[in-house]
Amino acid sequence: MLVVQKYGGSSVADAERIRRVARRVNDVRAEGHSVVVVVSAMGDTTDDLINLVESITDSPPEREMDVILSTGEQVSIALLAMAVKELGAPVISLTGAQAGIMTDNAHTKARILDVNTARLQKEIDGGNIVIVAGFQGINEKNDITTLGRGGSDTTAVALAAALKADLCEIYTDVDGVYTTDPRIVTEARKLDVVSYDEMLELANLGAVVLHPRSVELAMQYGIPLHVRSSFNLNSGTIVREVDSMERSLVVTGVAYDLNVAKIGLYDVFDKPGIAYKLFKSLADEKINVDMIIQSATRDERNDISFTCSQSDLKKALSVVEGLLPEIGASGVTSKDSVAKVSIVGAGMVSNPGVAAMMFEALAKEGINLEMISTSEIKTSCVIEASEAKKAVQTLHNKFNLAE
Amino acid sequence: MLVVQKYGGSSVADAERIRRVARRVNDVRAEGHSVVVVVSAMGDTTDDLINLVESITDSPPEREMDVILSTGEQVSIALLAMAVKELGAPVISLTGAQAGIMTDNAHTKARILDVNTARLQKEIDGGNIVIVAGFQGINEKNDITTLGRGGSDTTAVALAAALKADLCEIYTDVDGVYTTDPRIVTEARKLDVVSYDEMLELANLGAVVLHPRSVELAMQYGIPLHVRSSFNLNSGTIVREVDSMERSLVVTGVAYDLNVAKIGLYDVFDKPGIAYKLFKSLADEKINVDMIIQSATRDERNDISFTCSQSDLKKALSVVEGLLPEIGASGVTSKDSVAKVSIVGAGMVSNPGVAAMMFEALAKEGINLEMISTSEIKTSCVIEASEAKKAVQTLHNKFNLAE
Incomplete structure (x- = not known):
């Protein structure tokens, strides 16, 4: 072997x-x-x-x-x-x-x-x-x-x-992949098996145990990964293809990322090619843009917001400022430390209303949502960095992940 | 350029x-x-x-x-x-x-x-x-x-x-190549020009300012070297080909090496191929043997001594011990810290008696010579490590190198 x-x-x-x-x-x-x-x-x-x-x-x-x-x-x-x-x-x-x-x-x-x-x-x-x-x-x-x-x-x-x-x-x-960060939520539970796509979302969302590209590659080649501790002989978490029959949990885990910065552009020209120009220029500088939100058109002007890592913020701002004449934004704002909190679960796709449960739980705690982004198997919210831990604990309880 | x-x-x-x-x-x-x-x-x-x-x-x-x-x-x-x-x-x-x-x-x-x-x-x-x-x-x-x-x-x-x-x-x-180590002899003088062959001997003999192989290579390709300090703009020492007309000094410098170990073999078989076997085996292990002395034959048995670097001593001893059945030595001795003191000068070849002046000066100071080795432009003596500094000072004075 x-x-x-x-x-x-x-x-x-x-x-x-x-x-x-x-x-x-x-x-x-x-x-x-x-x-x-x-x-x-x-x-x-x-x-x-x-x-x-x-x-x-x-x-x-x-x-x-x-x-x-x-x-x-x-x-x-x-x-x-x-x-x-x-x-x-x-x-x-x-x-x-x-x-x-x-x-x-x-x-x-x-x-x-x-x-x-x-x-x-x-x-x-x-x-x-x-x-x-x-x-x-x-x-x-x-x-x-x-x-x-x-x-x-x-x-x-x-x-x-x-x-x-x-x-x-x-x-x-650490001993494997957990339902969330055990340093924040003491009841966090180790998962025995997690699917590639769930692991990919967890990794992308800041669960630091595996690098997202490694999960992508493992999925592509069908390589099962065994994530385990080098300090003991316990078996860890197997990351592999999981049949839909096996998927029982609606939400598998809660992830968070504190290395997030946010940039907002106001009153951008509403014409074709503007978003392309902006995000192509950022990509050319190898800046990884994560969430992107564009608001509805009003008066032929748009608002565009996006997030990137904190270390890329300075470079991203200078790209944006260089483009101002072309994209016509009337203002640029930035926040250098926000947090992204996400729920991940392959079962979400067949369970409508999961995102709403998330928003409800966060609202009850008085946590304001600055940006929202969803995919088939995850929902992410950008919030104040100082409220990240409370949000993770709240969501872990809400979806009964300790059981 | x-x-x-x-x-x-x-x-x-x-x-x-x-x-x-x-x-x-x-x-x-x-x-x-x-x-x-x-x-x-x-x-x-x-x-x-x-x-x-x-x-x-x-x-x-x-x-x-x-x-x-x-x-x-x-x-x-x-x-x-x-x-x-x-x-x-x-x-x-x-x-x-x-x-x-x-x-x-x-x-x-x-x-x-x-x-x-x-x-x-x-x-x-x-x-x-x-x-x-x-x-x-x-x-x-x-x-x-x-x-x-x-x-x-x-x-x-x-x-x-x-x-x-x-x-x-x-x-x-340092500012260039000196007649000897200025940390030992305060009157040591910087040389403006030194020939490749003298520099090679000085380098081989422990003057740490240049690596011997670099001098060899420079000589082979006729590349003049300028040895100088990175801390000031003073011109240093030029190492280059020097015509015999230009060579004025009998002795150019005094070198010493404290990283010397000595091995002695007693009563080695006196038959062809023994020395070859010994030094080929050492070379195969990449041990650089420096001085080699074989005493005159008596009773069909020889004594052989050689020096190597202190870091190679352990390896050299194990090579020698592995060969004992073949070379028949009745005893092996070793000393892990001796010193080699040398005088170098291209003029020595045409000035007989320079080596004798060296031995005389050292004898006057009561320094015992354990091994002697000579070449056309240098004479080296192995002595007690503790007497190295006194020997260097003595020889620098003897050959008026401060002038």
């Missing part, structure tokens, strides 16, 4: 933890399996590197950012390989480039285009445990790219798909 | 120093020159990484050692590129692999075999200042290799040769 395992930064934060991961990896090999291990940078390494960069410049070129950030994983693969070797097992580390992870050119948030498995397969066939640097790859110019925060999950799933692995385990510092 | 500059770890030890290097690099470009910059890891980075490794294992696999050590330069190239960019100049960083530095497979002490200049030349032609990671390359398997301590000098000279650079400047934290 070929097993791909991914260990996050907290699982390799110090020498003792690295040795624990090495034993775990070695145990799997001892059972007769082939193992490919994807690791993130140790604990706070990435933040330390960012601090170093900030001592030099406020606006680092993104290509060079990737050169420096990718060293974090390069350190952890070497250390883990050494720890595995100490246990007597044959092992080799590979950087993203050596592992054949080919990406596009979007430095600091690149997407994996392909995995050239020649070297990987050779090392697996040679009997080596292969330790691969997560979060990184190379583009067609042979320049180092990184996949953005959480990108190591994507690396693991991409390798599992490319190598046709039998199992992909995502090790983290 | 194409200028290659190399900055050592102390020149890029913190943000302020990195900015200073960036200004210096930018100034050269502003004068209309093309610039390729080779940098080492920041200050104590390499030692920090070694500490990290030691928290995992006492005997790290050398391939993985190179994976982790090479991150040090990768961090500094990105930071320096960012600092140059802050000044508005076009710039790009390249790792050893990206810069086309091809080496052999001797991990942790690899030799550069070739430089594939395609990417480098493209970036230079595109007007970029190119910042290259020193100390590292890749082998034919696409695995990362490192060149050993001081290897960044070699990177710089190899690039200067491959790119046919007009000038190769080696920036360091």
Whole structure:
């Protein structure tokens, strides 16, 4: 059996933890399996590197950012390989480039285009445990790219798909996927199984346990993921295809995201191509726009609001301001810290009125809704950041998720 | 003009120093020159990484050692590129692999075999200042290799040769090459010019200002080196071909090396092939043997002594012990810290009696000579480590080097 395992930064934060991961990896090999291990940078390494960069410049070129950030994983693969070797097992580390992870050119948030498995397969066939640097790859110019925060999950799933692995385990510092954040709601319950689409919405909505692109990729290739803790042997949450027959819960989980900023444009010209121009320009700058709301036409003018991550706010505002002559907005407002609270459940599509139950529960608590967005399996509301925790607790109760 | 500059770890030890290097690099470009910059890891980075490794294992696999050590330069190239960019100049960083530095497979002490200049030349032609990671390359398997301590000098000279650079400047934290270590002998004098062969001996003998392989390479390709300080604008020492007419001094400098260990083998079989077997086995393990002495035959048995670096002593002893049945030594002794003190001068070859003057001066101070080795332009003695400083001061006086 070929097993791909991914260990996050907290699982390799110090020498003792690295040795624990090495034993775990070695145990799997001892059972007769082939193992490919994807690791993130140790604990706070990435933040330390960012601090170093900030001592030099406020606006680092993104290509060079990737050169420096990718060293974090390069350190952890070497250390883990050494720890595995100490246990007597044959092992080799590979950087993203050596592992054949080919990406596009979007430095600091690149997407994996392909995995050239020649070297990987050779090392697996040679009997080596292969330790691969997560979060990184190379583009067609042979320049180092990184996949953005959480990108190591994507690396693991991409390798599992490319190598046709039998199992992909995502090790983290929590026991699995919960109905909501247990740090906020003590009654939060671990889910044994969650469908790809629900997991995708949960991940997109800020449940940090898996990176959304990794779920997308797993869904696309039908790779079941086992999300579990590296600190114990408990079984975690299986993310897989779930038949509609099996779907019993209307709402599976409550997610929240505190890293949200909001921009509003007033009195935008009401003519074709304006929205295209605005969001194309933002996309060209690699700004991920999340919710978009456009109000009804009045006097040939529109109001448009959208959200993005707080770190993109400054860049987004400068794009918007550059477009003002073309789009004709009479005013721009922004809020740099709002929160998004969401309910997710594959059963919502066949249960009308679930969104209304959500709005009712929040209204009873006096929480004002600034933006609303819905899809087949989720409803999200943007609210004041200070009310996020109360909202999550309220919704978890409302939909009886603790049971 | 194409200028290659190399900055050592102390020149890029913190943000302020990195900015200073960036200004210096930018100034050269502003004068209309093309610039390729080779940098080492920041200050104590390499030692920090070694500490990290030691928290995992006492005997790290050398391939993985190179994976982790090479991150040090990768961090500094990105930071320096960012600092140059802050000044508005076009710039790009390249790792050893990206810069086309091809080496052999001797991990942790690899030799550069070739430089594939395609990417480098493209970036230079595109007007970029190119910042290259020193100390590292890749082998034919696409695995990362490192060149050993001081290897960044070699990177710089190899690039200067491959790119046919007009000038190769080696920036360091001292003003140039001195007659001996100024920390030991206060009257030590900076040399304006030194020949390749003298510099090579000085470097091989422990004068840490330049890596011996870099001098060898510069001599081979006739690249003049300018060794100077990154902390001021003083001109330093030019290392170049020196006509015999110009050679005036009998002794140019006094060098010492405290990183010396000594192994002695007693009563080795006296038959052909024994020395070959011994030193071939040591070479196979990539142990650099320095001085070798074999005493005259008595009773068909020989005594053989040799020196190596202190870090290789353990490995060398295990090689020797594995060979005992074949070479028949009746005893093995070792000393893990002796010192080598040397006088160097191209004029020695035509001045008999210089070695004798050295022995006389040391004897007068009561310093015992444990091993002696001579070449055309140097004489070296192995002595007690505790007497090294006194020996250096004595020899500097004896040959009037302060004048």
